[in-house]
Amino acid sequence: MVMASRRSLALGLLFGLLSCYASVVPSVASSDGFLQCLSAAMPKQLLYTKGSPSFTSVLASSIRNAKFSTPGTVRPLFIVTPTNASHVQAAVVCGRRHDVRVRVRSGGHDYEGLSYRSERREAFAVVDLANLRSxxxxxxxxxxxxxxxxxxxxxxxxxxxxxxxxxxxxxxxxxxxxxxxxxxxxxxxxxxxxxxxxxxxxxxxxxxxxxxxxxxxxxxxxxxxxxxxxxxxxxxxxxxxxxxxxxxVPPTVTLFTVLKSADEGAVRMLTRWQQVAPALPEDIFITVRLHKQVARFQSMYLGTCDALLPLMGSRFPELGVNRTHCKEMTWIQSVPYIYLGPTAAVEDILNRTTSSTPYSKATSDYVRQAIAEDVWAEIFARFAKPEDGLMIMDPYGAKMSSLPETATPFPHRGGVLYNIQYMNFWSAATDGSAQTRWLRDMYAFMEPHVSKNPRGAYVNYRDLDLGQNVVVGNVTSYQAGRVWGEKYYGGNFQRLAMTKAIADPTDYFRNEQSIPPFSE
Missing domain, CATH: 3.30.465.10 (Uridine Diphospho-n-acetylenolpyruvylglucosamine Reductase; domain 3)
Structure with missing residues (x-):
């Protein structure tokens, strides 16, 4: 691993190299100075400016939400594509020296695109880690x-x-x-x-x-x-x-998918699922996707169909799972099967590109008390509209209930029945206002039925509607950060902010929902 002597030597060489440019780079921060600084520390072919022929294609290579490909999006000044650790170190050192912040992108799936774009007009570079993938x-x-x-x-x-x-x-x-x-x-x-x-x-x-x-x-x-x-x-x-x-994982896992429409008792099934799924043995996971008044129950069981059927028969007979629903395979075969479809091969999961990048918006909730059946009926009614989106519900319990809320910054553990992800999609042919309004109306409707004080959310389903940072005196405001931060992190938010104050007291690494520094 990283040895202190090697780190000191690498840093000495790096700072020595950068210091060669200290006499020729103006003390006033500038994007030109940042580029000159970086050019001394890494091959120029790994740097892309807005004038580079490949800038747009490199930026677009990991944009997963097409609404951030539009001309109005605030783009980076530069894209840095490092091939080793010293290049990343140089990006940070040069960025601090020349007042150019860096945002880091790995897969580009941030729902708000904060790894490669900004809500504010500011000088920033993207450090794209696509070449660091060992x-x-x-x-x-x-x-x-x-x-x-x-x-x-x-x-x-x-x-x-x-x-x-x-x-x-x-x-x-x-x-x-x-x-x-x-x-x-x-x-x-x-x-x-x-x-x-x-x-x-x-x-x-x-x-x-x-x-x-x-x-x-x-x-x-x-x-x-x-x-x-x-x-x-x-x-x-x-x-x-x-x-x-x-x-x-065992040699065999079993998948099943059961579809239930409103006419087939989907409301009753969902009402039952939210009580059963979090209490099932840890070897089974049953997720539900709700769209167009159809509930799609999809499960993976760590074992064979012969072992699964008695479990479902005793714990969730209403769903009607039988042998025809079972698909036995290895765990690795389940990965493309679940996400890409039954004809996908294992090698298909190596494809880093996606067939399409629709416009989208998402948010999330946590449920701690089962929602009544009459409320589910109202929820289903909202999925009769042509602009309806998705609700994806994932059960917790088992291992998630065994760890304390402070085990990691992620606090949504004991007492959580399931997580909800709300999503909606549209194309460039529409402005998306109807789809966004549907999503926000659904989120408002759900407020009495989900977690409270704070209303929880999952940071990997990032939503800037929950709040954005405010910079005061060149440092992010802790009080403004609490508005969104406690939704994602609960009582862990203050410890995160205190850690930030020690690790990055000048708040160099920041975006619209980065952790602000806090000290007592």
Missing amino acids: VRVDREAATAWVDSGATLGELFYAISQASKQLAFPAGLCPTIGVGGHLSGGGFGMLLRKYGLAADNVLDATLVDANGELVDKQVMGPDVFWAIRGGGGGGSFGIVLSWKVKLVP
């Missing part, structure tokens, strides 16, 4: 080192090449970048068995606010705690790689 699996130790620029699909595939009975508990979408996913918590269909992706992080390498490359031991327990769910990529530094604990 995955190194240690099968015997059941661990892996994975770079932040790797996708979940690349991580899953590398694990499967080392062992068919090891996995990692992360999200479903294979193009999601590892860096952003882990820094926000991260979860998928192994959530109830093994917890969050961030719960399974053992170590990390981080470029901090001083441009130093540090590991878990050097960054200290508070920063290591903060980056595992506290939005480390946008607040505390740039995480380059993560050491993760791999988890065992």
Whole structure:
């Protein structure tokens, strides 16, 4: 790992190189100075300015929300595509020296696009980690080192090449970048068995606010705690790689999908699901997607169909799962099957591009008390409109209830029945106002039925409607940050802010929802 002597030597060379430009770069901060500074520390072909022929294509390569491809979007001055840690260090050092902030992008899935665009007119550069995507699996130790620029699909595939009975508990979408996913918590269909992706992080390498490359031991327990769910990529530094604990999975997992329309009793099924799903054994996960008045119950069970059917028959007979619903496969085969469809091959999860990038908006909630059946009937009525969106509901319980709220910055654990993600989509042919209004009306309608004081939200389903930072005296306001921060982090928000005050007291790493510094 990162040795102090190696780090000191690297930093000495880096600062020595940059100091060669101190006499020729004006003391007044400028974008030209930033570019000259970086050009001395890394190959020029890894830097893109707005005038570069490939600037637009490199920027668009990881834009997952088409509404941030429009001309009105505030774009970066530069894109930096590092191939090693020293390039990232140089971006931070040069950025601080010349008043150019950096935003870090791994997969570009941030729902508000904050990894590559800004709501404010400011000088910033994007550090795009797409070239830092190595995955190194240690099968015997059941661990892996994975770079932040790797996708979940690349991580899953590398694990499967080392062992068919090891996995990692992360999200479903294979193009999601590892860096952003882990820094926000991260979860998928192994959530109830093994917890969050961030719960399974053992170590990390981080470029901090001083441009130093540090590991878990050097960054200290508070920063290591903060980056595992506290939005480390946008607040505390740039995480380059993560050491993760791999988890065992059986040779066979079983998937099933059951569709229920309103006429087929979907309202009654959902009312029942919200009580049953969080209380089931940890080996089963049943998620629900609600769209166009149809509820889609999709499950993964860590075992065979023969073992699954008696469990469903005794615990959730109303759903009517039978042998025809069962699809047995390996865990790695389940990854493309669930997200890409039944004809997808395992190799398809290595594709870093997406077929389309629709315009979209999302937000989230947590439910702690079961919602009454008559309310579900009202919810279903809202899905009869042509501009309706999605509700995706993921059950908690099991492992999620066994860890304290302070285990990581992610606080939504004991007492949570399930998470709700609301989404809506539209194309360039419409302005999206009807779809956005539907989403906001649904969110307002749900207020009496979800968590309160604060109303919780999941940071990886980022929503700027929850609040935005206010900069006072060149430092983000803690009080303004609390408005959105306590929704994402609950009582952990203050500890995050206190850690920020130590790790990045001048608030260099910041965006519209980065952690503000706070000191008593």
